[in-house]
Amino acid sequence: EAGVAQSPRYKIIEKRQSVAFWCNPISGHATLYWYQQILGQGPKLLIQFQNNGVVDDSQLPKDRFSAERLKGVDSTLKIQPAKLEDSAVYLCASSLDRGGEQFFGPGTRLTVL
Amino acid sequence: DQQVKQNSPSLSVQEGRISILNCDYTNSMFDYFLWYKKYPAEGPTFLISISSIKDKNEDGRFTVFLNKSAKHLSLHIVPSQPGDSAVYFCAASGNFGNEKLTFGTGTRLTIIP
Numbered sequence: 001e002a003g004v005a006q007s008p009r010y011k012i013i014e015k016r017q018s019v020a021f022w023c024n025p026i027s028g029h030a031t032l033y034w035y036q037q038i039l040g041q042g043p044k045l046l047i048q049f050q051n052n053g054v055v056d057d058s059q060l061p062k063d064r065f066s067a068e069r070l071k072g073v074d075s076t077l078k079i080q081p082a083k084l085e086d087s088a089v090y091l092c093a094s095s096l097d098r099g100g101e102q103f104f105g106p107g108t109r110l111t112v113l
Numbered sequence: 114d115q116q117v118k119q120n121s122p123s124l125s126v127q128e129g130r131i132s133i134l135n136c137d138y139t140n141s142m143f144d145y146f147l148w149y150k151k152y153p154a155e156g157p158t159f160l161i162s163i164s165s166i167k168d169k170n171e172d173g174r175f176t177v178f179l180n181k182s183a184k185h186l187s188l189h190i191v192p193s194q195p196g197d198s199a200v201y202f203c204a205a206s207g208n209f210g211n212e213k214l215t216f217g218t219g220t221r222l223t224i225i226p
Binding site for chain 1: 117154155156157158159202204208209210211213214216217218219
């Protein structure tokens, strides 16, 4: 069974530029999560989808971050414009349903210069 | 406000000995706890969990202990093997796992051959 796929694996941008990350969850998983992991910290949930609806986006900086999961399968996370403090690893995870075991992708390492 | 704390950033243990990783939490609403293991350039993978209705859960070489009165949990690995070298994250959730996960900052475990 294929795991959670993410691309790109690495991205370097200048501050104030835009960037987008893509995630393809495990087939059949209804719940999709985006986490931000800053160096030296644990992953922090940014947004949780149940199918194509948002369950929790309380920690998403909505002035610059947006995410969508239009067809209830893959998802895109966008940052526009990026700030230096957005440098982090962005992890996507999926689970069969809410409360289920979360399977993580390898992450996208973003560096903002 | 760090609700889940792992106060030891790193730990070194001889191969074959017991590794003990500790985690403290402050939120009384947490009732479900998990340990994740993370290798470099990979996403975290689920290791073991425990519900607040239990004080111990065992899976092979891995045992998690929960002390609710002290708001403390620990992960025991015995015997430790070189492949156990990784970063270990403690995570907590409410509503028996149906709430979002709050992660600790991680402990880097190094097993010395």
